[in-house]
Structures are given as structure tokens and as C-alpha cells.
Amino acid sequence: xxxxxxxxxxxxxxxxxxxxxxxxxxxxxxxxxxxxxxxxxxxxxxxxxxxxxxxxxxxxxxxxxxxxxxxxxxxxxxxxxxxxxxxxxxxxxxxxxxxxxxxxxxxxxxxxxxxxxxxxxxxxxxxxxxxxxxxxxxxxxxxxxxxxxxxxxxxxxxxxxxxxxxxxxxxxxxxxxxxxxxxxxxxxxxxxxxxxxx
Amino acid sequence: xxxxxxxxxxxxxxxxxxxxxxxxxxxxxxxxxxxxxxxxxxxxxxxxxxxxxxxxxxxxxxxxxxxxxxxxxxxxxxxxxxxxxxxxxxxxxxxxxxxxxxxxxxxxxxxxxxxxxxxxxxxxxxxxxxxxxxxxxxxxxxxxxxxxxxxxxxxxxxxxxxxxxxxxxxxxxxxxxxxxxxxxxxxxxxxxxxxxxx
DNA sequence: GCTATTAAGATACGCAACGTATCTAAAAGG
DNA sequence: CCTTTTAGATACGTTGCGTATCTTAATAGC
Numbered sequence: 001x002x003x004x005x006x007x008x009x010x011x012x013x014x015x016x017x018x019x020x021x022x023x024x025x026x027x028x029x030x031x032x033x034x035x036x037x038x039x040x041x042x043x044x045x046x047x048x049x050x051x052x053x054x055x056x057x058x059x060x061x062x063x064x065x066x067x068x069x070x071x072x073x074x075x076x077x078x079x080x081x082x083x084x085x086x087x088x089x090x091x092x093x094x095x096x097x098x099x100x101x102x103x104x105x106x107x108x109x110x111x112x113x114x115x116x117x118x119x120x121x122x123x124x125x126x127x128x129x130x131x132x133x134x135x136x137x138x139x140x141x142x143x144x145x146x147x148x149x150x151x152x153x154x155x156x157x158x159x160x161x162x163x164x165x166x167x168x169x170x171x172x173x174x175x176x177x178x179x180x181x182x183x184x185x186x187x188x189x190x191x192x193x194x195x196x197x198x
Numbered sequence: 199x200x201x202x203x204x205x206x207x208x209x210x211x212x213x214x215x216x217x218x219x220x221x222x223x224x225x226x227x228x229x230x231x232x233x234x235x236x237x238x239x240x241x242x243x244x245x246x247x248x249x250x251x252x253x254x255x256x257x258x259x260x261x262x263x264x265x266x267x268x269x270x271x272x273x274x275x276x277x278x279x280x281x282x283x284x285x286x287x288x289x290x291x292x293x294x295x296x297x298x299x300x301x302x303x304x305x306x307x308x309x310x311x312x313x314x315x316x317x318x319x320x321x322x323x324x325x326x327x328x329x330x331x332x333x334x335x336x337x338x339x340x341x342x343x344x345x346x347x348x349x350x351x352x353x354x355x356x357x358x359x360x361x362x363x364x365x366x367x368x369x370x371x372x373x374x375x376x377x378x379x380x381x382x383x384x385x386x387x388x389x390x391x392x393x394x395x396x
Numbered sequence: 397g398c399t400a401t402t403a404a405g406a407t408a409c410g411c412a413a414c415g416t417a418t419c420t421a422a423a424a425g426g
Numbered sequence: 427c428c429t430t431t432t433a434g435a436t437a438c439g440t441t442g443c444g445t446a447t448c449t450t451a452a453t454a455g456c
Contacts, residue, residue: 006422034414121368193391204451205452243404
């Protein structure tokens with residue numbers, strides 16, 4: 001008694017496959033993300049997937065990046081430290097185990113595939129985040145909490161790098177203690193130091 | 199005409215397997231590190247390897263960590279900045295593509311294996327490095343280049359974290375520009391900021 | 397030195413997933 | 427309506443997995 005279902009195509013089918021891949025990623029992790037399992041879950045077959053993505057890594061990346069919410073709400077709590085805590089918390093929320101596994105798996109598997117690597121780096125760059133940090137710092141300077149500072153690109157990218165490093169190495173979720181540690185022992189001192197004349 | 203070779207045992211055999219695994223890692227990357235390939239290269243057979251390591255991840259980790267040189271030479275160039283540049287350069291030299299692939303592969307594959315993860319984290323902690331940083335900073339304070347500062351653990355670990363993050367994301371080797379960028383835009387400002395009274 | 401124990405090395409297995417080729421029939425387009 | 431596209435099914439050979447079995451070499455105990 002095979003269920004008769006109309007045959008999907010194009011965008012609709014593609015999304016169904018990505019959804020299935022995402023489910024698989026969540027339930028079985030990157031290691032359990034097999035093309036056959038995704039095909040079965042999506043109710044389709046392997047060739048359909050291979051027609052669209054060249055490898056498991058490319059599929060995982062597509063499934064994961066499609067799930068990254070834009071998250072453009074501005075942060076403005078009134079003080080630099082609590083702005084930073086909110087910012088880091090937001091970053092940490094995204095940097096969960098699935099992200100870590102996906103990044104790790106893609107890097108291990110597609111090290112030589114320039115196309116896949118490019119997508120991954122693009123996905124990890126996140127300029128809006130760097131811009132949000134810059135805004136926070138400028139507001140703090142306007143309030144007089146910091147001397148006027150031009151934040152170097154690298155310093156604006158640092159929060160994301162720090163949280164990602166934390167997420168990739170430790171296994172469990174990132175704790176509040178970790179976040180306050182990063183803010184109080186690294187990022188706030190850095191911001192103060194950037195405003196200091198040597 | 200089979201070459202007749204005396205049958206190796208214990209330490210000698212173990213080292214031969216680790217050497218073969220390392221070779222495989224260097225030539226084919228983590229993705230190409232198969233138990234069968236290692237067994238063939240080492241001139242032994244799969245069960246011999248499985249008797250010693252529970253998984254590919256464990257074997258890769260053992261092969262890699264055995265190759266990490268101790269590198270305990272103290273750094274003392276006379277100035278804080280050049281000490282830091284030397285330190286970061288030394289770290290970067292170790293953080294090559296093989297390390298990145300190995301870390302990524304182990305994380306992706308052995309996410310649930312607490313034993314393997316523990317070994318990896320142990321291997322990445324590197325307290326001697328943090329101590330070296332602390333010494334450099336204290337010497338700079340003695341010279342008056344910095345105000346007296348107690349370096350938080352997290353700040354002492356930061357150099358390694360930064361370089362590792364850099365190595366994992368970019369593909370090629372870490373350039374001198376990257377190192378000077380990290381020192382001048384992140385770590386030196388951080389050290390200045392740590393000595394500042396808020 | 398003889399003997400008992402340990403472990404190396406060879407081989408063969410069933411299994412899972414790979415990536416590809418082939419075929420059909422359903423959908424979309426003119 | 428007829429053509430083009432492509433989803434979906436299936437089957438295939440291949441690779442590597444992890445385990446089991448067997449032999450025989452190396453070692454250790456006495």
C-alpha cells in the first residue's frame with residue numbers, strides 16, 4: 001500500500017531535502033548524516049541529492065546555513081558591560097553543538113574543496129555581528145565609558161572567534177561563567193587598552 | 199618471495215604504527231587516514247591496531263600528539279612586542295594544516311567519546327605555553343613596559359586560542375601579517391588594558 | 397632448555413554507505 | 427499534444443568498517 005504522493009520538484013523538493021538533512025543533523029549529529037538517511041527521510045532517492053550537492057559536506061553546510069536566523073535586533077542596554085554580555089550571549093546561543101560538529105565535519109572532510117570552504121568561511125564571517133560590536137563600542141565612547149576608539153577589524157571579529165573557539169573545544173553548552181569571563185578578562189580590557197596611548 | 203621479517207612486538211610495533219599513521223596523515227590528510235591504509239603502511243594488520251586504539255580518531259590523536267615537540271626554549275628578546283611576535287610565531291608554526299584537520303576530524307567523529315575528547319583537550323591545553331606567556335608579561339612589567347599585571351588564566355590561554363582559530367578557519371599557513379595583526383591589534387592592547395584601573 | 401602464555405599477523409566475514417548508471421514515468425512548457 | 431526535463435526507484439561495484447578465527451612467532455616461567 002504505497003502512499004501515492006505527487007512528485008515534488010525544484011524549490012519545494014530542495015527545501016524538503018534540506019529539512020531532512022537538518023533533522024538528521026539534529027538527531028544523529030554530523031557523523032550520522034548520511035546521504036542515504038537523508039534521502040530516506042525526505043522521501044526521495046540518492047541521485048536527486050547528488051544532482052544538487054557534490055558531497056555530504058556541501059549538503060550539511062547548506063542545511064545548516066539555511067537555519068541561521070538573521071538576528072538583527074539592535075542591542076542597547078545602557079552600559080558597555082551589559083551590552084557586551086548580551087552580545088556574547090546572543091553569539092553563544094547560536095554556537096551550539098550542531099554548529100561545532102558541522103564546522104568540524106566540513107573542515108575534516110572538505111579540506112581540499114575550495115568551493116565548500118568558501119561557503120563555510122562566508123558563513124562564519126558574519127559582518128553584521130562585527131558591525132553590531134562596533135556600534136556598541138561607539139555608543140560607549142559617546143557615553144564616556146571609553147576613550148574614542150577606532151575598533152580594528154580583527155578586534156570586531158574577536159567575539160565571534162572567541163565564542164566559536166570555546167564551542168568547538170568544550171563539549172557542553174557555553175555557560176554564563178564562561179561569557180562573563182570572556183567579557184571581563186578579555187574583551188573589556190582589550191577595549192580599554194585600545195583607547196590607551198602607548 | 200615474501201620478505202621475511204622478524205615479528206615486532208610491544209613498543210617497537212606501536213611506534214611503527216604511529217609512524218605509519220603520521221605519514222598517512224601528512225600525505226592523505228585526516229580523510230585519507232584509514233585503518234586499513236595504516237596497517238598496510240606499517241606492515242601489519244587491522245586487528246593489531248584495533249587492539250591498541252578504539253577508533254580512527256584515537257589513533258589519529260595518538261599519532262599527532264606524539265609528534266608535538268616539547269619546545270621549552272625560553273623566549274627573551276628584550277622587548278615585549280618582539281617577545282610576543284616570537285611566541286606567536288612559535289605557536290603558529292605548530293598550528294599547521296595537519297593539526298587543523300586532525301582536530302576537526304576528531305571532533306566530528308568522536309563527539310560522544312569522552313575518553314578521546316579528554317585526550318584532545320589535554321593536548322590542546324598546553325600549560326607550558328601559558329606559563330611562557332606569563333613569564334614574558336612579568337618581564338615586561340619588570341622593565342616598566344607594562345604596569346604590574348596579574349594575567350588571568352584566560353588571557354594566558356588566549357594566544358593559543360587565537361592562533362588555533364586562525365588555523366582552523368583559513369586554509370593556508372598563517373602569515374606574518376596575521377601574526378603582527380594579532381599582536382598589535384589584540385594582544386598588546388589587551389595587556390595594556392589589563393593594567394589599567396577602570 | 398622445555399613449556400606455557402601471550403600476542404602478531406593473515407584472512408575472511410557481514411555490514412554500511414559510498415557514488416554512478418540505468419530506466420520509468422510524472423511534471424512542466426511550448 | 428508532444429517534447430523536454432527530471433524525480434524517483436533500483437541495482438551495481440567499491441571501499442572501509444569492526445570482528446572472529448586461526449597460525450605461529452616471540453617471550454616468560456620454571
